[in-house]
Amino acid sequence: MHEQTVGALPDPPAPRPGEQPGCTSSWVDVAHRERDVIIAFGEITNEAITSANQEDLLCLVGKQLCHLLGVTRCSVYLRGNDDRFRGAAGYSEVEGDISAAVQAQEAGIPGDHFSREVITTAAPVLISDVPGDSRPHRRTMEYWRVRAMLGVPLVFDDEVIGLIFVDNEEQEHTYTDEDIALAELFAGLGALFIRQAMLNARLKKQTAEVVQQKNSLAYLADVHQKLTNAVLDGADIQTVVRLLSDLSAKPVVLYGEDFEVLAWAAPAGLKMTQPPVLAANIRAMPSVHDTLQALSANRPSAVVPQTLAIGLGRRHLMCRLIIEGTPSGYLSIVEVGRSLQRLDTKLAEHGATVLSLQILSERRQAEAEGQAREDYLSDLLRNTRNAEQLGRRGPQFGIDLSEPHVLVRFSLDSTAPQVSGSAARRLVVGQLAKELGSAEPLAVSLPGVIIVLVGLRREDEGVTEPGALRDAASGVLSALSPRLNIRTAVISGTCRKAEDFPIAHRELREIDDLARSFGWCGGVLTADELGLFRVVVASGRVKEAVHFAHELIRPLEQHDDGTLLATWRAFVAAEGKAQATASALNVHENTVRYRLGKIREHIRQDPTTLDSLLCARMAFQILDLAGC
Structure with a gap:
């Protein structure tokens, strides 16, 4: 096993007898290879100028290094803001662009002492016998079937910004001191281009974010203007909900506090006939219930359910309506046809604010109208x-x-x-x-x-x-x-x-x-049924009135099981008509006359006379009012 750490190209060897100083054939070869490096970077420079794709540039760097060293595979890893080295690009003479496979990898993970050594020493590290060395990450080496590998750091401003690994796929390969020095020289130059490419990519991303933010602000300004103009033009709540549906190109549902649907709208192309509501069984799920309960002025919106599964239907972007500090319902944008976007959240929150103000305005108007109605009725009564x-x-x-x-x-x-x-x-x-x-x-x-x-x-x-x-x-x-x-x-x-x-x-x-x-x-x-009774008892002598009523019916109660008293009440209610009384009691008319005779015997007066009817009517009303 061979291992070497190299910092620069070696000095030219001493001349042999008969040779001119500085003209050894080996050093000529090295100088020739340095020219190859310069030629290679000509292509890399052209790629850096003409292409804005960082992955293509990294793939070309790896390809050129493979050609210089006479190997067939190369992988490039870049350092992220979290100091982790993630796969960025890869090249293989056999498979071509292997960037996708490399991007699934990470260098310097636990067990990868090989990569850690390259990072900590900031110098090339060679492992000639990978299967017999304990430093490489075993599963990664077995997956790639590596036999010998050279790891070279990409150093910029004394900081390792990336790693390059080269190997000859599934074959042994001998790396000379000149190979290692050349790879280090190549990596030093490559670091300049890669660093610039990283900065360009970062600037491009920031520029894209600025453009996206600018477009978002323009979109939200347009939304604000359309919603404001609609309200100023007298649009009702249903019209505002329909406008939000048009702006989002998705169904929109406005709920009350108990999830009753107050208004809804959907794009005509969806051909919906019913509002796509958030079902009660979904709302009852602990995760959904907790998310909805957590919505507030500080966290006005959330997507429920967060992820879809069988039986959960659609995702709903739920936004809380807060009116005068009180939760007053929800506005929902439903994921139908198109997926929910970040702008949908801004749209929902802006729409919820407009609807909250509109609902509050309608409440105030209704209260004012209600107060005017009350004032009118009060004037009428007073x-x-x-x-x-x-x-x-x-x-x-x-x-x-x-x-x-x-x-x-x-x-x-x-x-x-x-x-x-x-x-x-x-x-x-x-x-x-x-x-x-x-x-x-x-x-x-x-x-x-x-x-x-x-x-x-x-x-x-x-x-x-x-x-x-x-x-x-x-x-x-x-x-x-x-x-x-x-x-x-x-x-x-x-x-x-x-x-x-x-x-x-x-x-x-x-x-x-x-x-x-x-x-x-x-x-x-x-008032009509009380009639004369109101005049008689208006004197306020309630006890005397109750005593009068009890005394009138007391003789009958002493000799009755309730039948005669019920007949007397029915007779008074029928205004002294025997036939109507019989019909009310569902008995024969002669039965009524027989009972009236019994009543006459007990109370010692004729219950059919006008005076008796008036007294009885008043007595029964007193007893009814007194609950007797």
Whole structure:
């Protein structure tokens, strides 16, 4: 095994007897080979000038060194910013360009003491018997089937910037001292070109990055202008989402906070009929869930899922919408047709900002309109403006005071936890509109109370009529019971002109106070059904009223299992008509008359007379309100 470390070409040998100094044949050969080096670098110089490809230049350097040394294979490694030497180019007389295979390799890795020695000594290192030497990386040498190898450093400014390895594929080869010196000379010159090529490549990369950044800034400026102009021109949220889809050439979906789809758009060429949503089972995956939860103002966007697998569908670029510091939904650009790009992230984040501002603006506008509607209804209830002015302002809120209306007063139990007043009003109005199958009616919030204005028209016009309104109010109480504790719902009499509304409002308050004094919380009351009862109990003598009611029915309760009392109640509700009572109880009319006779015996008065009917009606209303 032969090993030698060489720093420069050897000095010419002493002349033999009869020879002129400096004219030995061996030194002539060396000088001739130096001229070959110069010729080789002529080609390399031409390549460096005419080609901007660093890999081609490195491959030519290796090829020329192989020709100078009479070997068949060469590989070049360059030092990176992390001080690791990675394969850059390679040449083989047999296979030609082997750069791709060399680029999969790295020199100086653990176990590669051969390369480390070249790096640390900054001088050529020769291993004549690779299979018998412990310094080379064994698996690499076996893969390349190396027998003898020369490693030469590329030194620039006293720093090793790369390595060149040469060998004769699968064959022994003897490297002379002149070979080693020539290789070192070649590598010293080559380092100059390679260093310049590295700088050129770096400058080219930086130039490309600058151009890309310039193009990105121009693109984003164009995006900003288009989005801004669209908003200034009055574009709604759907129009902005469609514009984002056109700019990205991908589907775009706008989600609410609970992932309900608020708007979406897709390029026409994709022919989508449904939004490409992020499925619930994908959102439930721990990695996706954690990524979405981590989105914030500091980290507004992320791609989920990060990598695709079978059953995961498409990748979604999700961007958080933050409105007044509160998370308010997501904007998604979906990877369909074209892969997601870095500019898509900028587009999504910019679009999310524009949409957040637009949503906030719409909220403010809706709040302002809602406040104006509330102010109008408040004026109507308090009679603070003249009737002509109220009638003139009504149409801008969808109110025609020439049509009949009623007020519905929903009273909330103040002892139970409630949502905010505005949130409670939205719940009640939204549910009532759903029950009626109509647009949301006008409403106003007072402490513990929500008052709703509902229009009444003829039943054949397909709009609300009193019976349907009572059922709708009952539906509101039932549907909202898990979220709101509504104590009572009271429906006013019909209002036909502006002056009727303050009166109806006052009556509703009196009825609600009456119900509260009796502890009643049984559902829906109407002003019409209470009638004279309101006048009688308005004195506030609740205890006396309850005592009166109990005394009226006490004789009957002592001799009844409930049948006679139920018949009496049905008879009063039927306004003293025996046939209607029999129909309500599903019994024969003679049975009703028989029971009425029994009632007469126990209460010692005729239940069919007008005075008895009025007393009984009032007693039953008192008992109902008192929950007895």
